[in-house]
Amino acid sequence: MSDIQHYMTTHHRDCDEILADAESPLAEGDWAGYQQKWRAFVSELLHHLTMEEEVLFPAFEQATGITQGPTMVMRSEHEQMRAFVAQMEQAIASQDQERAMGLVESLVLLIQQHNMKEEQMLYPMCDMRLPDNASTLAQMQSVTR
Amino acid sequence: MRLSGLQFDNIPALNIPFRFYLTAPIFAILTGVLLIFWGEQIWLSRWMPITLATTHLIALGVVAMIMFGSLFQLLPVLCGTPIPINSKGAIVFISLLSFGILCLSAAFLQQLSFLPALFLLSISLLSFGVILIYTLWFNASGFYTRTPVLLAVIMLALTIILGFSFLLNYQTGYFGALPKYWTNIHAAFGTLGWVTLLIITISFQVIPMFHVTPEFPVTIKNHYPFGLFILLISLAIELLFSNSHVTFALIATLLATYAIAALKQLSLRKRKLPDTTIKFWQLSLSSLLVCSFLLVVNLFTLSSKQLPFSLDSIIGVIFVVGVVLSVIQGMLLKIVPFLITLHLQQHAMKYPMGMGLMPDHYAIISRQHGKQLYWIHLGTLVIVVMSAFIPSLTKLVGILFIINWGFLWLMISRAYNAFSRIKLDISNA
Numbered sequence: 001m002s003d004i005q006h007y008m009t010t011h012h013r014d015c016d017e018i019l020a021d022a023e024s025p026l027a028e029g030d031w032a033g034y035q036q037k038w039r040a041f042v043s044e045l046l047h048h049l050t051m052e053e054e055v056l057f058p059a060f061e062q063a064t065g066i067t068q069g070p071t072m073v074m075r076s077e078h079e080q081m082r083a084f085v086a087q088m089e090q091a092i093a094s095q096d097q098e099r100a101m102g103l104v105e106s107l108v109l110l111i112q113q114h115n116m117k118e119e120q121m122l123y124p125m126c127d128m129r130l131p132d133n134a135s136t137l138a139q140m141q142s143v144t145r
Numbered sequence: 146m147r148l149s150g151l152q153f154d155n156i157p158a159l160n161i162p163f164r165f166y167l168t169a170p171i172f173a174i175l176t177g178v179l180l181i182f183w184g185e186q187i188w189l190s191r192w193m194p195i196t197l198a199t200t201h202l203i204a205l206g207v208v209a210m211i212m213f214g215s216l217f218q219l220l221p222v223l224c225g226t227p228i229p230i231n232s233k234g235a236i237v238f239i240s241l242l243s244f245g246i247l248c249l250s251a252a253f254l255q256q257l258s259f260l261p262a263l264f265l266l267s268i269s270l271l272s273f274g275v276i277l278i279y280t281l282w283f284n285a286s287g288f289y290t291r292t293p294v295l296l297a298v299i300m301l302a303l304t305i306i307l308g309f310s311f312l313l314n315y316q317t318g319y320f321g322a323l324p325k326y327w328t329n330i331h332a333a334f335g336t337l338g339w340v341t342l343l344i345i346t347i348s349f350q351v352i353p354m355f356h357v358t359p360e361f362p363v364t365i366k367n368h369y370p371f372g373l374f375i376l377l378i379s380l381a382i383e384l385l386f387s388n389s390h391v392t393f394a395l396i397a398t399l400l401a402t403y404a405i406a407a408l409k410q411l412s413l414r415k416r417k418l419p420d421t422t423i424k425f426w427q428l429s430l431s432s433l434l435v436c437s438f439l440l441v442v443n444l445f446t447l448s449s450k451q452l453p454f455s456l457d458s459i460i461g462v463i464f465v466v467g468v469v470l471s472v473i474q475g476m477l478l479k480i481v482p483f484l485i486t487l488h489l490q491q492h493a494m495k496y497p498m499g500m501g502l503m504p505d506h507y508a509i510i511s512r513q514h515g516k517q518l519y520w521i522h523l524g525t526l527v528i529v530v531m532s533a534f535i536p537s538l539t540k541l542v543g544i545l546f547i548i549n550w551g552f553l554w555l556m557i558s559r560a561y562n563a564f565s566r567i568k569l570d571i572s573n574a
Contacts, residue, residue, distance in 0.1 A: 016357050020415035027417050080490040083500050101418055101512075102505025108416070109483045109506070110490070112354040113222055120287055121225055 003133045004056070005123035007140070008048075012115045015044050019111075023104060031095050038092065042085055043145065045111075049078045051140040056126060059136045063129045070122050077114045081107065155227035157217045159488045159564065161235045165214025166477060166557050168239055172206025172246065173550035180543030185536040188458060198253040203465055205266075206246045207550075208340060209301075210239075211473050213273065215347075216294075218484065223350055224285035224294065228276065241269035249312075259312045267309060274302045293346035293370035300338025300377065307331040326384040336464060337396065338377050344472055346370055348407055348426075355479055356423060358410040365406050372399055390444050401437035404430040421515035425475025428523065432467025436460055459533045466526050474522055474553060481557055482509035485564045492568050499571030509560045518556070521549045 018041045025033030057071040084107040091100040130136055176199050180187070183195040190196065217235070221227045230238065245265030251257040277298045285291040308331055314320050349361050360366075376396050383389035408430050411423060443456045486506060493500045525545040532538035 017415060020357050020417060023417035027419065076491070076494060079494060083490065083493070083503065087501070087503065087505075098507060098512075099505055102507035104418065105506035106482070106486045108357070109355065109479070110487070112357070116222065116350065116354055117225075 003137050004126045004130070004140075005119065007137055008052075008056075008123055009119050011044075011048055012119065015041065015048060015111075018044055019104070019108065026097070026100055026104065029097060031092065034100075035092055038088065045081065045085070047143070047145045049081070051143045053078065054143060055136060055139045059130055059139075060122070060126050063131060064125075070117075070125075074114070074118065074122065077110065080110060081114075084110065155221040156487070157221075157227060158232050159484060159561075160232055161230075162214040162218045162480075162484065163557065163561050164235060164239055165210050165217075166481065167554065167561070168243060169207045169210040169214075170550040170554035170557075172202050172210065172243075174547050174554075175206070175250075176202045177543040177546030177550070180546060181540050182543075184532075184539030184543050187539065188455065188533060188536045190455075191457065191461070194254050198250040200461075200465075201253065202246065202250050203470075204335060205242070205249070208465075208469055208473065210242070211477070212340070212343060215476070215480065216277070218480070219347065220280070220285070220294075223290040223347075224281065224287040226280055226284040226286070228280055230273075230276065238269055238273060241265050242273075245269055252312075252315075259316045263309060263312045263316070266305075270305050274298065274305060278302065289349060289366055290346060293342065296370060296374045297339055297342040297346060300334050300342060300374070304331055304335040304339055307334070330381045330384055333377060333380060337373065337400075340469055341400070342370055342373055344429075344469070345373070345403055348472075351476070351479075352407060352410055352426070356411065356414045356420070357416045358414045361406060361410060365403065369399060369403055393444055394441055397437040397440040401434055404433040404437065408434075419512070421512065421519050422475040422479045424519050425471045425478070425522075428519075428526070429468050429471035429475070432463050432471065432526070436464050436468060439463070455533070459530065462529050462533065463526075466529050471522065471526075474518060477553065477557070478510060478515045478518070481560050482506045485509050485560055489564065489567055489571065493571050496571050496574060499574030502567055502570050502574060504563065504567060509563060510556050514552075514556055518549070518552060521545065521552060525549050 018037070022034060022037035022041055025031075025037060053075060057074065061067045061071055084103055088100065088103050088107075091103055126136075127133055179195060179199055179202070184199075186193050187196045187199060191200075217228050217230075242265075245262055245268075248257055248265060249259075249262035252259045252262050278295065281291060281295040281298060285294075307327065311323065311328070311331065314323060349366050352358055353360050373396070376392055376399065380389050380392045380396065383392055408427065411426060411430075414423070439456060439460045443460065446456060483506070486504070486509070489503055493503055525542065528538055528545060529542045532542050
């Protein structure tokens with residue numbers, strides 16, 4: 001597995017683990033525990049989206065000249081994820097367990113199908129088409145949280 | 146990598162998969178009605194008119210209908226390319242296919258000639274098959290999915306071609322009574338080739354994706370779909386010339402090891418929220434293990450007729466109801482709310498003020514309804530197996546089929562109505 005694909009796929013899996021970990025307190029109705037773990041997940045998720053939107057996607061668009069293709073769809077799905085995150089804040093505030101469970105389910109499915117497209121197509125294309133993968137990767141790693 | 150095939154935003158209009166999903170339960174309900182009135186006869190022989198009619202209502206009307214609808218949705222995600230059929234094309238296809246299936250069942254029940262079925266099914270299925278193969282061959286990408294899906298579709302094409310040959314022969318009597326091995330090949334390609342190969346291939350993607358499990362071992366992902374395809378072709382050749390016990394045993398072993406591997410993946414899932422789809426998968430995979438075991442048992446009892454019941458029929462019903470209908474219903478519980486959420490999210494992007502109206506996954510199909518569906522289905526499976534020994538129970542199977550699929554139809558229909566209502570609310574927000 002090449003540089004960008006390896007780094008970003010590993011980060012996807014890390015985010016999956018953190019979210020899965022947050023499901024335990026939610027299933028048990030432990031709101032304090034859930035809130036803490038959910039926030040940890042959101043921090044990691046938003047960091048991932050920023051790395052892509054500020055470094056990887058512009059690099060891809062510059063290298064390929066394609067601005068209305070895959071990256072546009074990926075950005076739109078990022079917005080959808082942010083919308084779910086905002087709705088979860090309301091569910092946490094009202095301690096609505098069914099709503100929170102439904103939102104986690106919706107978010108997991110959205111993220112997973114999004115990740116699949118990135119891992120199977122976009123990241124391999126980036127590794128293949130970007131002129132300097134190592135530099136792009138270093139820039140992504142230097143994005144502050 | 147085929148860059149030309151990379152189309153990220155080509156998911157079909159929501160009404161396309163939903164038309165398939167809303168049509169399929171009607172065929173299951175029709176099967177239930179037939180089982181109530183003539184069901185007991187299905188245990189007499191696989192050649193009974195009622196057996197042939199119900200088998201094809203389920204295989205084409207329920208299983209293929211839902212799998213076709215899902216392929217419209219899955220191909221853009223798994224293979225980066227849409228099926229080039231729009232909403233109007235899908236309506237024509239579903240109509241031709243549905244009338245074709247009805248005519249075929251009526252013909253099996255000796256109420257109609259086979260010609261109308263042959264005409265309608267050949268137009269619908271052959272054209273869909275050609276479009277699918279063309280799309281997968283020329284436009285698709287996706288290392289782990291493109292070729293296995295293509296192999297499954299080739300198996301479907303071979304099943305259909307064999308089926309059409311039988312219909313032509315029924316109609317013309319040109320070849321007289323066909324030897325049993327031809328229909329065995331037709332059944333093996335349809336069940337183990339098209340259906341099982343597609344389920345296995347899709348499971349490699351959706352089990353890790355929906356349930357956050359580790360990836361399947363690469364050996365299984367790389368070799369099992371090809372292995373199954375090659376074994377089925379070998380089986381067909383062997384059936385023509387000699388006995389095929391070794392190949393059958395190898396197929397059973399492959400299916401059993403796949404089932405064990407998939408059950409292990411599910412047991413390693415990281416997610417902690419209760420999920421009825423997991424139960425449906427576990428039921429399906431456990432049924433596949435049982436079928437594999439019985440397939441091997443069947444090899445040793447075929448000639449001696451040691452059993453007071455038809456093991457063939459028991460394997461058949463466990464495969465159809467236990468393996469296939471379980472996984473299909475479990476996947477629908479997951480896919481229906483997911484698709485609705487996905488389409489509403491995209492709509493809400495245009496009307497950000499309506500973002501707060503977005504339903505969550507369980508607001509579309511509640512967890513409670515999912516659980517109820519599972520228990521009704523499990524009850525149906527238990528009673529259908531018992532009815533092999535107590536044929537009078539087959540009426541109850543028919544009733545349970547109607548309840549099971551009527552309930553599912555209602556859930557999908559309500560979900561679609563909720564989608565239309567919320568979409569309008571978002572526009573007006």
